[in-house]
Amino acid sequence: MSRVFFNVKVCGKESHRDAFLDGFLHMNPLGFFRKYEEGAVANIADRHEATVSLLQPGQFTMTITSDYLPGGEYTIPAEDLAGPSVIQYDAHNTLNVLCLYAVHERGCTFESEDDFERFVEAQMMKSEVDDLGDYAAVVVDTVAFQQRVLQVIRSNGFGAVAGLVDYYDPSTFHGSFDKAQALLKKRNDFSHQREYRFAVDRAVHEEAPYTLPVGSLRDIAIGCRTSEVNDLIRNYLHQMKTQGVFG
Numbered sequence: 001m002s003r004v005f006f007n008v009k010v011c012g013k014e015s016h017r018d019a020f021l022d023g024f025l026h027m028n029p030l031g032f033f034r035k036y037e038e039g040a041v042a043n044i045a046d047r048h049e050a051t052v053s054l055l056q057p058g059q060f061t062m063t064i065t066s067d068y069l070p071g072g073e074y075t076i077p078a079e080d081l082a083g084p085s086v087i088q089y090d091a092h093n094t095l096n097v098l099c100l101y102a103v104h105e106r107g108c109t110f111e112s113e114d115d116f117e118r119f120v121e122a123q124m125m126k127s128e129v130d131d132l133g134d135y136a137a138v139v140v141d142t143v144a145f146q147q148r149v150l151q152v153i154r155s156n157g158f159g160a161v162a163g164l165v166d167y168y169d170p171s172t173f174h175g176s177f178d179k180a181q182a183l184l185k186k187r188n189d190f191s192h193q194r195e196y197r198f199a200v201d202r203a204v205h206e207e208a209p210y211t212l213p214v215g216s217l218r219d220i221a222i223g224c225r226t227s228e229v230n231d232l233i234r235n236y237l238h239q240m241k242t243q244g245v246f247g
Helices: 014-021 030-035 090-094 113-123 142-155 188-193 226-242
Strands: 004-011 024-029 051-055 062-065 073-076 085-088 096-104 135-139 159-164 166-168 185-187 195-201 210-213 221-225
Touching: 004 014, 004 142, 004 226, 014 024, 014 135, 014 221, 024 030, 030 090, 030 096, 096 210, 113 226, 135 226, 142 159, 142 195, 142 210, 166 188, 185 188, 221 226
Parallel strands: 166 185
Antiparallel strands: 004 096, 004 135, 024 096, 024 210, 051 085, 062 073, 096 195, 135 221, 159 195
Protein backbone atom coordinates (compact mmCIF):
# COMPACT_ATOMS: atom_id res chain seq x y z
CA MET A 1 0.00 0.00 0.00
CA SER A 2 1.34 3.45 -0.96
CA ARG A 3 1.73 5.92 1.86
CA VAL A 4 -0.14 9.22 1.55
CA PHE A 5 1.89 11.91 3.31
CA PHE A 6 -0.32 14.97 2.82
CA ASN A 7 -3.72 15.87 1.46
CA VAL A 8 -4.53 19.29 0.06
CA LYS A 9 -7.99 20.77 -0.36
CA VAL A 10 -8.03 23.66 -2.84
CA CYS A 11 -10.90 26.13 -2.47
CA GLY A 12 -12.19 29.07 -4.46
CA LYS A 13 -13.08 31.10 -1.38
CA GLU A 14 -11.35 31.68 1.95
CA SER A 15 -14.64 30.91 3.74
CA HIS A 16 -14.76 27.49 2.04
CA ARG A 17 -11.19 26.77 3.15
CA ASP A 18 -12.01 27.78 6.72
CA ALA A 19 -15.14 25.61 6.71
CA PHE A 20 -12.95 22.64 5.73
CA LEU A 21 -10.54 23.38 8.56
CA ASP A 22 -13.52 23.53 10.93
CA GLY A 23 -14.48 20.02 9.78
CA PHE A 24 -17.40 20.76 7.48
CA LEU A 25 -16.55 18.68 4.40
CA HIS A 26 -18.59 19.80 1.41
CA MET A 27 -19.23 17.06 -1.14
CA ASN A 28 -20.89 17.56 -4.51
CA PRO A 29 -22.75 14.64 -6.08
CA LEU A 30 -20.78 12.79 -8.74
CA GLY A 31 -23.42 13.77 -11.29
CA PHE A 32 -22.40 17.41 -10.75
CA PHE A 33 -18.98 16.71 -12.28
CA ARG A 34 -20.48 14.76 -15.18
CA LYS A 35 -22.79 17.66 -16.10
CA TYR A 36 -20.64 20.66 -15.16
CA GLU A 37 -19.83 22.97 -18.07
CA GLU A 38 -16.64 25.03 -18.19
CA GLY A 39 -14.13 26.34 -20.66
CA ALA A 40 -11.10 24.79 -18.97
CA VAL A 41 -9.95 21.30 -19.93
CA ALA A 42 -9.43 18.57 -17.29
CA ASN A 43 -10.33 20.89 -14.45
CA ILE A 44 -13.70 20.42 -12.68
CA ALA A 45 -15.94 18.93 -15.35
CA ASP A 46 -15.52 15.26 -16.31
CA ARG A 47 -18.35 13.68 -18.27
CA HIS A 48 -16.47 10.36 -18.12
CA GLU A 49 -16.52 10.17 -14.31
CA ALA A 50 -16.80 6.61 -12.98
CA THR A 51 -16.57 4.91 -16.35
CA VAL A 52 -17.35 1.23 -15.80
CA SER A 53 -16.44 0.01 -19.29
CA LEU A 54 -14.40 1.57 -22.07
CA LEU A 55 -14.53 -0.51 -25.23
CA GLN A 56 -12.26 0.34 -28.14
CA PRO A 57 -13.50 0.14 -31.76
CA GLY A 58 -12.46 -2.98 -33.61
CA GLN A 59 -12.24 -4.99 -30.40
CA PHE A 60 -15.91 -5.77 -29.73
CA THR A 61 -19.25 -6.19 -31.43
CA MET A 62 -22.46 -4.51 -30.32
CA THR A 63 -25.79 -6.31 -30.33
CA ILE A 64 -29.04 -4.32 -30.08
CA THR A 65 -32.16 -6.23 -29.06
CA SER A 66 -35.70 -5.00 -29.75
CA ASP A 67 -39.08 -6.48 -30.57
CA TYR A 68 -39.18 -4.08 -33.52
CA LEU A 69 -36.09 -5.54 -35.18
CA PRO A 70 -36.29 -8.47 -37.61
CA GLY A 71 -35.34 -11.53 -35.61
CA GLY A 72 -35.38 -9.44 -32.43
CA GLU A 73 -31.79 -8.21 -32.60
CA TYR A 74 -29.18 -6.48 -34.74
CA THR A 75 -25.42 -6.88 -34.40
CA ILE A 76 -22.96 -4.16 -35.38
CA PRO A 77 -19.67 -5.74 -36.52
CA ALA A 78 -16.49 -4.62 -34.77
CA GLU A 79 -15.11 -3.05 -37.93
CA ASP A 80 -18.18 -0.79 -38.28
CA LEU A 81 -17.76 0.91 -34.89
CA ALA A 82 -16.21 4.34 -35.45
CA GLY A 83 -15.18 5.17 -31.88
CA PRO A 84 -14.92 3.83 -28.34
CA SER A 85 -18.05 3.07 -26.32
CA VAL A 86 -18.31 4.31 -22.73
CA ILE A 87 -20.60 2.65 -20.20
CA GLN A 88 -21.50 4.36 -16.91
CA TYR A 89 -24.02 3.78 -14.11
CA ASP A 90 -26.60 6.52 -13.57
CA ALA A 91 -26.83 5.33 -9.95
CA HIS A 92 -23.34 6.75 -9.35
CA ASN A 93 -24.70 10.27 -9.92
CA THR A 94 -26.15 10.49 -6.40
CA LEU A 95 -22.92 9.56 -4.59
CA ASN A 96 -21.22 12.45 -2.82
CA VAL A 97 -17.54 12.96 -3.56
CA LEU A 98 -14.73 14.63 -1.61
CA CYS A 99 -11.74 15.29 -3.86
CA LEU A 100 -8.29 16.04 -2.43
CA TYR A 101 -4.82 16.49 -3.88
CA ALA A 102 -2.49 13.79 -2.52
CA VAL A 103 1.24 13.77 -1.86
CA HIS A 104 2.07 10.07 -2.02
CA GLU A 105 4.83 7.61 -2.83
CA ARG A 106 3.06 5.43 -5.43
CA GLY A 107 5.40 4.67 -8.33
CA CYS A 108 8.43 6.16 -6.56
CA THR A 109 11.68 4.63 -5.31
CA PHE A 110 14.15 6.02 -2.78
CA GLU A 111 17.40 4.25 -3.59
CA SER A 112 19.40 7.42 -4.26
CA GLU A 113 19.40 11.16 -3.66
CA ASP A 114 18.31 11.68 -7.27
CA ASP A 115 15.36 9.33 -6.69
CA PHE A 116 14.26 11.43 -3.73
CA GLU A 117 14.53 14.70 -5.64
CA ARG A 118 12.51 13.25 -8.52
CA PHE A 119 9.92 12.14 -5.98
CA VAL A 120 9.74 15.65 -4.50
CA GLU A 121 9.35 17.27 -7.91
CA ALA A 122 6.56 14.82 -8.80
CA GLN A 123 4.58 16.02 -5.76
CA MET A 124 4.55 19.67 -6.80
CA MET A 125 1.11 21.00 -7.66
CA LYS A 126 0.80 22.00 -11.30
CA SER A 127 -0.68 25.31 -12.46
CA GLU A 128 -3.81 23.44 -13.58
CA VAL A 129 -4.50 22.60 -9.93
CA ASP A 130 -3.97 26.23 -8.95
CA ASP A 131 -6.87 27.06 -11.26
CA LEU A 132 -9.23 25.32 -8.81
CA GLY A 133 -8.89 28.18 -6.30
CA ASP A 134 -6.61 30.57 -4.44
CA TYR A 135 -7.01 29.07 -0.96
CA ALA A 136 -5.84 25.73 0.40
CA ALA A 137 -5.89 23.55 3.48
CA VAL A 138 -2.99 21.12 3.91
CA VAL A 139 -3.73 17.98 5.96
CA VAL A 140 -0.45 16.99 7.62
CA ASP A 141 -1.73 13.86 9.41
CA THR A 142 -3.51 11.88 6.71
CA VAL A 143 -3.96 8.75 8.83
CA ALA A 144 -5.89 10.65 11.51
CA PHE A 145 -7.85 12.48 8.81
CA GLN A 146 -8.91 9.29 7.04
CA GLN A 147 -9.85 7.66 10.34
CA ARG A 148 -12.01 10.60 11.42
CA VAL A 149 -13.80 10.85 8.08
CA LEU A 150 -14.47 7.11 7.79
CA GLN A 151 -15.62 6.90 11.42
CA VAL A 152 -18.26 9.58 10.83
CA ILE A 153 -19.30 7.98 7.54
CA ARG A 154 -19.82 4.63 9.27
CA SER A 155 -21.58 6.15 12.28
CA ASN A 156 -24.13 7.62 9.88
CA GLY A 157 -24.67 4.22 8.27
CA PHE A 158 -23.31 5.39 4.91
CA GLY A 159 -21.29 3.31 2.49
CA ALA A 160 -18.02 4.60 1.10
CA VAL A 161 -15.16 3.95 -1.28
CA ALA A 162 -11.91 5.76 -0.48
CA GLY A 163 -8.43 5.74 -1.93
CA LEU A 164 -5.97 7.12 -4.44
CA VAL A 165 -7.33 7.60 -7.92
CA ASP A 166 -5.74 5.56 -10.73
CA TYR A 167 -5.35 7.19 -14.14
CA TYR A 168 -5.70 5.33 -17.44
CA ASP A 169 -5.06 6.15 -21.08
CA PRO A 170 -8.45 6.29 -22.84
CA SER A 171 -6.81 5.83 -26.24
CA THR A 172 -5.44 2.38 -25.36
CA PHE A 173 -7.43 1.03 -22.40
CA HIS A 174 -10.00 -1.61 -23.35
CA GLY A 175 -11.99 -3.34 -20.64
CA SER A 176 -14.11 -2.90 -17.54
CA PHE A 177 -13.73 -1.87 -13.92
CA ASP A 178 -15.49 -3.20 -10.85
CA LYS A 179 -18.56 -1.03 -10.14
CA ALA A 180 -17.11 0.33 -6.89
CA GLN A 181 -13.51 0.66 -8.09
CA ALA A 182 -14.71 2.62 -11.13
CA LEU A 183 -15.18 5.48 -8.68
CA LEU A 184 -11.38 5.58 -8.26
CA LYS A 185 -10.54 5.54 -11.98
CA LYS A 186 -10.10 8.62 -14.17
CA ARG A 187 -8.67 9.45 -17.57
CA ASN A 188 -5.03 10.48 -17.54
CA ASP A 189 -5.98 13.99 -18.67
CA PHE A 190 -6.64 14.53 -14.94
CA SER A 191 -3.43 12.94 -13.62
CA HIS A 192 -2.05 16.34 -12.59
CA GLN A 193 -4.71 16.39 -9.83
CA ARG A 194 -3.09 13.40 -8.02
CA GLU A 195 -6.42 12.78 -6.37
CA TYR A 196 -7.36 11.03 -3.16
CA ARG A 197 -11.12 10.56 -3.05
CA PHE A 198 -13.94 9.66 -0.71
CA ALA A 199 -17.12 8.60 -2.53
CA VAL A 200 -20.01 8.42 -0.05
CA ASP A 201 -23.22 6.47 -0.62
CA ARG A 202 -26.04 7.95 1.47
CA ALA A 203 -28.64 5.71 -0.20
CA VAL A 204 -30.50 8.73 -1.60
CA HIS A 205 -32.19 9.08 -4.98
CA GLU A 206 -31.57 12.74 -5.70
CA GLU A 207 -28.36 14.44 -6.80
CA ALA A 208 -27.70 16.85 -3.95
CA PRO A 209 -24.64 18.35 -2.27
CA TYR A 210 -23.90 17.15 1.24
CA THR A 211 -21.74 18.47 4.07
CA LEU A 212 -20.18 15.85 6.33
CA PRO A 213 -19.34 17.26 9.79
CA VAL A 214 -16.25 15.55 11.23
CA GLY A 215 -15.18 18.04 13.89
CA SER A 216 -12.38 20.57 13.76
CA LEU A 217 -9.35 19.58 11.69
CA ARG A 218 -7.19 22.47 12.86
CA ASP A 219 -5.04 20.12 14.95
CA ILE A 220 -4.02 18.13 11.87
CA ALA A 221 -4.35 20.69 9.04
CA ILE A 222 -3.17 24.21 8.26
CA GLY A 223 -4.58 26.93 6.03
CA CYS A 224 -2.60 28.81 3.43
CA ARG A 225 -2.76 30.28 -0.06
CA THR A 226 -2.63 27.78 -2.91
CA SER A 227 0.48 29.54 -4.18
CA GLU A 228 2.27 28.58 -0.94
CA VAL A 229 1.49 24.86 -1.06
CA ASN A 230 4.51 23.73 -3.08
CA ASP A 231 6.99 25.40 -0.74
CA LEU A 232 5.25 23.82 2.26
CA ILE A 233 5.28 20.37 0.66
CA ARG A 234 8.94 20.66 -0.34
CA ASN A 235 10.00 21.77 3.14
CA TYR A 236 7.95 19.09 4.91
CA LEU A 237 9.31 16.32 2.69
CA HIS A 238 12.92 17.36 3.27
CA GLN A 239 12.26 17.47 7.03
CA MET A 240 10.79 13.97 6.85
CA LYS A 241 13.83 12.78 4.92
CA THR A 242 16.16 13.94 7.69
CA GLN A 243 13.94 12.01 10.13
CA GLY A 244 14.45 8.78 8.14
CA VAL A 245 10.90 8.49 6.84
CA PHE A 246 12.17 7.54 3.38
CA GLY A 247 14.74 5.04 4.56
